[in-house]
Amino acid sequence: MFENQIRNKLVEKGMKVTPQRMAILEAIEILNNHPTAENIIEFIRKNHPNISTATVYKVLEALVENNLVKKVKTDRDVMRYEAISDHHHHLYCAESDRIEDYFDSELNEIIGNYFKKRNIPNFRIEEVKLQIIGKFLNDETSINQQIHLPDNK
Amino acid sequence: MFENQIRNKLVEKGMKVTPQRMAILEAIEILNNHPTAENIIEFIRKNHPNISTATVYKVLEALVENNLVKKVKTDRDVMRYEAISDHHHHLYCAESDRIEDYFDSELNEIIGNYFKKRNIPNFRIEEVKLQIIGKFLNDETSINQQIHLPDNK
DNA sequence: TATTAAATAATAATTATTCTTATTTAGTAA
DNA sequence: TTACTAAATAAGAATAATTATTATTTAATA
Ligand SMILES: [Mn+2]
Ligand SMILES: [Mn+2]
Ligand SMILES: [Zn+2]
Ligand SMILES: [Zn+2]
Known part of the structure; x- marks a missing residue:
C-alpha cells in the first residue's frame, strides 16, 4: 500500500514518522513535476488544512538531508523539489x-x-x-x- | 585593451554603454568564479562606490537577455552569474x-x-x-x- | 503510561530580488 | 556643439521566498 511505502522510507532513514512528513513526501511523489514549496502546500492543504508553511520548509530540508528528496533549481528564484528516483x-x-x-x-x-x-x-x-x-x-x-x-x- | 573589449561586447549587442554596465561585465569576467549579485556589488563598489543594488540586478537581467551573461544555478537560494564563454x-x-x-x-x-x-x-x-x-x-x-x-x- | 527529544504551529525576521518614481545620461541629430 | 529623448540609474519601498524563534504538541521508547 502506497501509504506504507512512504512510511517505510522515513523509517529506513531513522526519521520520525509524522503526518506532515508523510503528506509532504506523498505530495512530491504524486505531483511528480518538480513542485515548489508553494505547490506542495496547496496540494496538501486539501486533506491537511492546518499545516504550517514553516513546517513544510523544515520538512523539505529534513527530507533533502536524508536523501529522500532533491532540490532542483531553475532560472527563477524559487526552489523546486523531486522525490529521489532512478538516475535521470x-x-x-x-x-x-x-x-x-x-x-x-x-x-x-x-x-x-x-x-x-x-x-x-x-x-x-x-x-x-x-x-x-x-x-x-x-x-x-x-x-x-x-x-x-x-x-x- | 580590456576595457575596450568589454565596451565592444555591449556595442555589438546594441546596448547603451554605461559605466555601470561596463563595471558589472568586467567584474564578472575578472572574478571569474560564478559570483552572486552581492559578490559583484562588493567588488565594484571599490571603484564605483555609488552604484545601486537595484541597478546591478537590472543590469544583470539586461546582460542575460543579451546573451553576454548566463545564470548559474546551485542548490542554494542565490543566483550566480558567469560571462558567456566557450561551451563548458x-x-x-x-x-x-x-x-x-x-x-x-x-x-x-x-x-x-x-x-x-x-x-x-x-x-x-x-x-x-x-x-x-x-x-x-x-x-x-x-x-x-x-x-x-x-x-x- | 510516563518521559523526553524532536517536530510542529504561529508568527516574526531575514534575504534576495523586484518595483516605483524622480533624476540623470548616452546616443543621436539638428 | 548643443539640444533632445528614450533609456538607464539611484534611492528607497515593496514583495516573495525562505529561515529563525519559541511555545506547544507529539512520536518513539522504556
Ligand atoms: Mn525572492
Ligand atoms: Mn529567495
Ligand atoms: Zn527530475
Ligand atoms: Zn561556468
Missing part, C-alpha cells in the same frame, strides 16, 4: 520554466564509461547530471509526462 | 557551493553525436550542459581555476 536527467525550458525527467540508460552508460577513463584532477565525481535545455514542442497540458527512451540501438 | 560544464560541490568550469571538447563531441542520432520526442535541444557533482579534493584557496582537459585520446 532534466529537460528544461527557461521560457516556460517547465522541467521534465529524461531517463536514458544508454546515455548513462556512455557517460559513465567516459568518466571511468577520463580522470578529473582534484575532483571526486559522485554524480553526473545533464541539463538538456531547449523548447518543448507540445503544449503545457501534457505536463507530468516522463520521457523514457527505449533502448533502440 | 560545471564541477559542483553542494557542501562548499563551489563551482569550477570544466572544458572538455572530446566529451562535447560524444554528447553532440549522441543527440544527433537520438531524438527526444516533443523537444528541441538548444544546449546540453553537465553538472558534475562531487567533492573537490584540494582546498578552497585554489579557487578560480579552470579545468581544461588536454585531448589525450
